[in-house]
Amino acid sequence: MHLRRLGPTMWTIRGPLSRRRYASIAVASFVLWLAAWWSATTLQLVDPLFLPSPGAVVRRFVSWLTEGDLLRDAGISCFRVVAGFLTSVILAVPLGLVIGSYRPVRAFFEPLLEFARYLPAVAFVPLVLLWTGIGEASKITVIWIGTFFQMVIMLSDDVARVPQPQVEAARTLGATGREVMLRVLLRSAMPAMFDTMRITLGWAWTYLVVAELVAADSGLGYAILKAQRFLQTDRIFVGIIVIGLIGLGSDQVLRWVHRRVFPWAGARTA
Amino acid sequence: MSAKLSVNGLGKRFATAKGHVDALADISFNVAEGEFLAIVGASGCGKSTLLRIIAGLEPWTRGEVLVDHRPIRGPDRDRAMVFQDYSLYPWLSVLDNIRFSARLRAHSRGISNIPADAEQRAQLLLQLMGLNLVGHAYPHQLSGGMRQRVAIARALLGKPAVLLMDEPFGALDAQTREVMHDLILHVAALERRTILFVTHDVEEAVYLADRVIVLAPGPGHIDSIWDIDLPPALSRTQELKRSAGFMAMESRILERIRATSSLHSDKSLLCALTN
Numbered sequence: 001m002h003l004r005r006l007g008p009t010m011w012t013i014r015g016p017l018s019r020r021r022y023a024s025i026a027v028a029s030f031v032l033w034l035a036a037w038w039s040a041t042t043l044q045l046v047d048p049l050f051l052p053s054p055g056a057v058v059r060r061f062v063s064w065l066t067e068g069d070l071l072r073d074a075g076i077s078c079f080r081v082v083a084g085f086l087t088s089v090i091l092a093v094p095l096g097l098v099i100g101s102y103r104p105v106r107a108f109f110e111p112l113l114e115f116a117r118y119l120p121a122v123a124f125v126p127l128v129l130l131w132t133g134i135g136e137a138s139k140i141t142v143i144w145i146g147t148f149f150q151m152v153i154m155l156s157d158d159v160a161r162v163p164q165p166q167v168e169a170a171r172t173l174g175a176t177g178r179e180v181m182l183r184v185l186l187r188s189a190m191p192a193m194f195d196t197m198r199i200t201l202g203w204a205w206t207y208l209v210v211a212e213l214v215a216a217d218s219g220l221g222y223a224i225l226k227a228q229r230f231l232q233t234d235r236i237f238v239g240i241i242v243i244g245l246i247g248l249g250s251d252q253v254l255r256w257v258h259r260r261v262f263p264w265a266g267a268r269t270a
Numbered sequence: 271m272s273a274k275l276s277v278n279g280l281g282k283r284f285a286t287a288k289g290h291v292d293a294l295a296d297i298s299f300n301v302a303e304g305e306f307l308a309i310v311g312a313s314g315c316g317k318s319t320l321l322r323i324i325a326g327l328e329p330w331t332r333g334e335v336l337v338d339h340r341p342i343r344g345p346d347r348d349r350a351m352v353f354q355d356y357s358l359y360p361w362l363s364v365l366d367n368i369r370f371s372a373r374l375r376a377h378s379r380g381i382s383n384i385p386a387d388a389e390q391r392a393q394l395l396l397q398l399m400g401l402n403l404v405g406h407a408y409p410h411q412l413s414g415g416m417r418q419r420v421a422i423a424r425a426l427l428g429k430p431a432v433l434l435m436d437e438p439f440g441a442l443d444a445q446t447r448e449v450m451h452d453l454i455l456h457v458a459a460l461e462r463r464t465i466l467f468v469t470h471d472v473e474e475a476v477y478l479a480d481r482v483i484v485l486a487p488g489p490g491h492i493d494s495i496w497d498i499d500l501p502p503a504l505s506r507t508q509e510l511k512r513s514a515g516f517m518a519m520e521s522r523i524l525e526r527i528r529a530t531s532s533l534h535s536d537k538s539l540l541c542a543l544t545n
Contacts, residue, residue, distance in 0.1 A: 165357035168327050169421070173371040173428065174347030176378075183374070187361055264360045264408045 052234035057241070060234040074242060077208055077219040080136065084143025085204045089197055092151040099152065100159025100189070101181045113153050121146035121207055125214050139211040139219075146207035147200045154200070158192035159185050191258065191265035198254040205247055273300035274338065274464040275324070275432045281332030281489075282319065292489030293319055297333070299483060299492065301432065301466060306458055306503075308467045308479035310523065312531035316490030318436055321468045325351045325434050337431050347371055350425035351434040355441045357421055358409040364420050365405045368392045371428040388427070395423040398457060415446035422454070426461060435467045439474065448508055451477055455503040472527065476500075476520050477511060484523060486530035493530050496523055 008015045034054065040046055041053035048056070064070040099106045124145050125138075132138045162185050170184045212221025220239050227235035258265075280297040283290050294316045301307045309317045322328040324335050326345035335342045337349065350371070358367050366373075372388035384392075396405050399419040409417055418438055425433055439447045455478060458465055469475050475482045479498055486493035498519065500506060510516050 163356040165353040165355070166359060168325075168345070169351065169353060169357040169424075170370075170374075171327065171345035172325050172347070172349055172351040172434070173374065173424070175374055179374055179378075184359070188359065190361075262361070264410060 049231060049233055052237060056234045057237045060232070061238045061242075064235065064238060070238075070242070073218060073220050073223050074246065077212065077221065077243075078246065080139045080211070080219065081143060081201070081204045081208050083136075084140040084208070085147060085197075085201055087140065087144050088148040088151050088200070088204075092148055092155055093193065096152050096155025096193070097159055097181060097186055097189075099156035100162075101177075101185055106156065109152075110156075113149050117149035117153060119145075119149075122210050125211065128211075129215055134215045138215055139208065142211040143204050143207045146210075147204050150203070151196065151200045154196040155189075155193050158189045158196055161192065162188040191262040194254070194258055194262070198251060198258070201250060201254070202247055205243055209243065272303060273336075274303040274305070275301040275466065276336040276339075277320075277324065277333070278336070279333035280320070280323065280330060280335065282316075282323065282329075283331045294323075294330070295489040295491050297485075297490070297492055299495070301464055303464055304462045305481065306465045306467065306479045307481050307483065308469060308475035309483045309485055310469060310472055310475045310527060311485035311490075311493075312487055312527050313470065314532070315485040315487040315530070317468045317485045320485065320490065321351075321434055321436050321466065324432075324466065325349050327351075347428045348431040349434055350428060350430040351436060352418070352421050352425050352438045354437045355414070355417075358417055358424075360409050363406050363408060364401055364412070365392060365396060367409065367420050368395055368423045368427055370424055391427055392423075395426055398460070399423045399453070413446070414442050415450060418442065418450060419453070422457070426457070426463065429461075429463075431464065433463050433465045435465065437469055438467075440469070440471075447474070452506075452508070454478065455506060459503045472520050472523050473511060476516060476523065477506065482523060484526045484530070486526075487532060494526055 010017045010021065037051075038054050041048065041051060052060075061070075095109070099109050121142060125142055128138050128141045128145070132141055166184055166188055167180055170180050175183065208219070209221035209224070212219040213225050216222040220243055224236050224239040227233075227239065277300075278298050280294060281292065282294040283292050297320060299307075309320065311317045319328060323330045324342070326342050326349065342349070359370065362370070369384055369388070369392050372384040372392065376382065376384045376388075396402055399422060401416065401419055401423065404412060404416065409420065412420070422435075422438070439450050442450065451474065457463075467475070467478060472482075476498055477500075482496040482498060484493040484496070485491070496519070500510065500516070
């Protein structure tokens with residue numbers, strides 16, 4: 001039986017859209033871009049030096065993977081991102097928790113952090129090289145500078161957004177300040193904090209590439225820079241796409257972990 | 271009867287750019303053991319502020335609050351509070367929410383499990399509040415009325431000297447509220463708990479309370495105290511709300527609130543505009 005639909009359509013602002021329609025539109029968008037890329041190169045509308053064909057990129061990916069050291073480059077880049085990111089997390093979580101819990105601590109740190117997060121992390125690269133040399137520490141430090149300050153501010157906001165009645169109920173149930181912080185604020189804010197970390201992990205990749213472009217002899221960012229010197233545009237494409245895929249993959253994994261670990265966080269109304 | 275809770279000459283004064291503003295001035299009253307006292311008043315009269323001061327959640331500037339003849343300093347488990355909403359811990363099951371205060375005490379003594387008597391009481395409250403089927407559910411899976419049952423059970427677990435309730439049914443629909451009224455009357459009678467209840471709903475106050483305090487704004491002060499002469503808690507039914515005696519009492523209190531409220535609409539102007 002054909003159902004006649006009345007009322008709002010999918011073109012209404014915030015109108016309804018079924019999951020199936022969403023999926024087909026998403027696939028169509030991907031296919032469309034790929035087709036545009038493919039026809040632009042096949043019809044030789046652009047110089048392959050500027051835009052290699054999808055086929056050339058795939059071939060480069062395979063040869064880099066089998067004959068070159070794509071895995072080693074990707075591995076060392078992942079290591080740097082994770083190391084810089086985890087350093088930020090380990091320092092930012094306790095600091096964010098205390099800033100979000102105690103107003104005087106917020107007053108002490110917030111102006112400082114707001115200033116620090118507008119300092120361009122990229123501009124720190126020469127300074128970091130001066131301080132830490134060209135070893136692994138320099139890459140990790142650049143990622144740390146790029147993510148830490150943003151992360152502390154966002155985490156402290158996550159803590160500050162915990163509904164006040166949760167805090168006050170705990171106090172009238174006999175919780176000490178320390179207990180409120182660890183058993184209510186931290187627990188309650190955890191899903192939001194986890195989301196904050198997931199978002200900052202994406203930024204960590206940006207700073208990694210910056211760090212590797214300047215001072216490295218391995219890693220995906222370095223490989224991209226080297227490919228530019230040899231005019232291997234297809235290799236640049238592979239490098240960028242691989243970084244994108246790693247980012248997308250880790251993001252999806254973290255989203256999945258979030259759903260599994262915080263099943264109660266779907267509706268934050270209780 | 272001895273006073274379970276005494277409020278003596280309580281005042282709260284703010285410093286503002288233009289000088290001082292009194293939010294509450296010279297508030298004194300006693301709540302007897304086992305009494306159900308409701309505080310009503312026009313919006314902005316400071317009834318919530320008063321309750322929060324008694325809970326120890328807000329600073330005050332004059333007077334004192336005594337619980338069992340001892341002055342309060344800050345919030346503590348002898349004055350557990352039920353809030354309007356958003357106070358449950360979404361990561362804890364219903365039972366674990368109810369056990370919360372017992373867990374805190376056990377942990378502070380270095381024990382990981384709560385004592386048997388506390389566990390027994392948690393189970394009893396679960397049953398009493400009609401939550402036995404949802405003990406392992408999470409707050410976001412419950413309706414607003416069920417959530418408030420959990421919040422009340424959680425507050426009752428530690429047998430507070432005074433149970434403080436700040437518009438606990440304000441966010442519920444009218445039918446759920448009626449059910450909660452009869453439930454809380456029975457729980458109060460069974461537990462013999464002293465209850466201080468803030469609401470803007472006069473009908474609710476008259477139905478539930480032994481006495482009703484009308485608080486008036488500017489600065490917040492006690493306008494009048496009403497003894498509610500109704501059948502004992504356990505024999506009250508919803509029909510009572512339609513009885514002449516009940517409605518007379520309700521309208522007299524409403525009249526006081528209207529008289530002390532600063533909110534008025536200009537009737538003659540409205541009439542002139544609509545004609």
